Amino acid sequence: MRGEPPIRAVLGLAEGRARVLLGAYDGAVRVRRLQTFAILAAVVCLALLSAYVAEVEPSTFSKNLYRFTNYLYRILPSLTVANLAGDVADWYWRFGVWMRLLIETLLIAYLGTLIGALGAVALCFAASNNFGRNKALRFATRRLLEFLRTVPEVVFALLFVIAFGLGPMAGVLALGIHSVGSLGKQFFEIVENVDMKPAEGVRASGGNWLHTVRFAAWPQVAPGFASYALMRFEINVRGASVMGFVGAGGIGQELISAIRQFYYSDVSAILLMILVTVVLIDLGAEQVRHRLIGLKGASA
Incomplete structure (x- = not known):
């Protein structure tokens, strides 16, 4: 193009060398x-x-989409402006029972998350490359964490329901064991990214492995551990709702019962309660995580 400077002028090189570099x-x-x-x-x-193997057929989807929308229409409550209070009271006719079961679900999720977080803390340092002293132990710990997070919570719940019977205990154990595997991986990845200079200082002053973990690593990883644990609690609240489908306690048992008995308005009432609860937990946990991240940044 006219007016365009030569290549050597742009690059400050001989024209032949510039053309070689541009090529x-x-x-x-x-x-x-x-x-x-x-x-x-x-x-x-x-x-x-994947679509072929899974037998995904767009024509079938479009042909039967009305069934899904029709079900959504059926579960909507009949609310009128003239008798709104009475319609809402009729919609939530078992509010006390559902609220008790929802609180039970939250407690299942909390206890499962607590078990998972404690187990993950106990295993993550042994699984990390910078603090895992024994190669064989590190390999075995990582494979254990992989197994625990690979098996779905529902499978664990079914096993525990068979072993311990119906009730919240099966849900707590299922969520706790699965959370150990999920949090364990996240935790040891945090550990592997810590600054090792404080650890070298503790070792140089005569500290053992426990001293190194306690005084060099823990102050750096604690905010990250807490952030991931809060996120896992959000996930476990949703998981605990599903646990009830297999008899592991919580609001899920009431939801699957309403679905099977075609109590349409009850299904929408329970789903709305779960949705509002999860949204509130997400908002609260997000604020706590931001504060933890902010405190970590300030301390750094």
Whole structure:
């Protein structure tokens, strides 16, 4: 193009050298584009293959979509402006029972999260590369954490229901064991990113492994541990609601009973209670996490 400065003037190099560099750059850009297109093509092919294996048929989906929307319409309560208070009271005719079961669900989630967090703290340092002193122990600990988080909570709940019978205990154990695996991985990744200079200082002053963990690592990882534990509590509240489907206590038992008996208005009432509870917990936990992150940044 006219008025365009020569290549050597732009790069400050001899024209031949500049053209070689620009040619190499263009080649690298072409290779990067080919890699991007290859990755996108692989993603599309895998998505199509997955849809074929899973028997995903858009025609069937569009043909039967009305069934889902029709069910949603059925569970909506009949509320009128003239008798709004009475309609709401009729909608939540078992509010006391549902609230008690919802509180039970929250307690199941809390206790399961507490068990999971304590177990994860006990295992995460042994699983980390910088604090795990024994290679075989580190390998075994990581495989254990993988197993605990791979098995779904519902499977654990079914096993514990068979072993201990129906009730909240099965839900607590199922959530606790699964949370150990999930939090354990997150925790040891936090441990592996700590600044090791304080640890070297503790060791140089004669401290043992426990002293190093307590005085060098723990002040750095505690805010992150608390943040992930709060996030896990949010997840476990939703999980505890599902645990009731297999008889592990909580509001889920009442929800599955209402679904099976076609008590449509009860289904929407229970779902709304669960939704509001989860939203409130998410908002509260988000504020706490932000404060913890802020305190960590201030201390750093």
